[in-house]
Amino acid sequence: MLISRRQFLKYCSIAAGALGLTATDLMKLEKALAATGGLPVLWIAGQACTGCTTSLANSVYYATIQELLLLGQASKTLELKMHETLMAAMSNEATQQPNLTTSAFALAVEGAITPQAGYCEIGTYTGASSDNMSDVVTYLAGHSNCAAILAIGTCASFGGIPAAAGNATGAKGVLAHLGSGARSKIINIPGCPPNPNWIVGTVAYMLANSLQKPALDALRRPRMYYGERICNSCDRFATSNSGGQVNGFVGVTPLSPLAVAEPERIGDPAQNVPGGRCLKKAGCKGSRTKSDCSLRKWQSPGYMQVGVNWCVGAGAPCQGCVQNYFPDRMSPFHYIR
């Protein structure tokens, strides 16, 4: 994690403006990430698709996943003490580690929580023969060493797809499950999946600020990542009011069951529309969605580097996956003309 002064200045210029971080914040962050003995994170998954884990494994921007997992190394940043999908231990060796809850830890919850017994059992944390996810969350969240609860992904934050209309399990998010008594401990990091930088950055921020939470919005999301509407910095926004919008996807015919976008209308810089045309009429939910996707982008290629591309950049309308009413009130995702 050691970087040269020259590199550091470069990161500042690229990152500070984009993230709304001051140089002081960045320095604190760097200090926290270089420190040994990070905050232990217990990551448990309920009704999840493991997409959030896959996204975390794509972490490069602040720290790579190797650095997150190399316990006892100087580069250690967050200590993922428990993570079903990534850890080598299994069965009781994993869930009943003697030091699991002996020091302050952050509880990371991936996936929705069903209150119905038997719909999601995840092993033996509390000593029962097999625990329901809802019992484990209640147990760990109520533990005196639990410093914070990170609801990772839209399912854990707001219920997400498992809680969509028609579901049979009564799935809900962490806040809905634990009730308002736990509200002050909870940080929601929604997204389907959330950007790895939002997850790692939030924990790093807390490390840099003696476990203080970052400023949160009404949905308890860190403002530094979910502060601005996507349109505000979207490359396609310039065409939104000038009649240059994409008119929607080409209709579906029986012979061509997939909706296909007209390539010349989706546009790219080669079509004399820098960044391409606005996708609002194709179903883009950017105007109702607050995140820094349009600045941060995805698949960051290296340390402190802006990502390669993002949904709207690739011609796919924003689905609004970080909002609390995803997916039901974001439907339909594509408008067909």
Add this chain to the structure above:
Amino acid sequence: MATVILDPITRIEGHLAIEIQTDGSDAATDVQCQGKMFRGFELIMANRNPRDAVILTQRI
């Protein structure tokens, strides 16, 4: 006759438990596995705009 329960199985996507019955001499006589999580995507898909299915089912 002894029972070995492995729950959770780690390094996989989802929640899996394996129950092994042994005859007492390290030989397994019966093995059962359970997928332990249910979301009901089929039920969520019902009465929905069919074009949304591609967005929702990719998250299974």
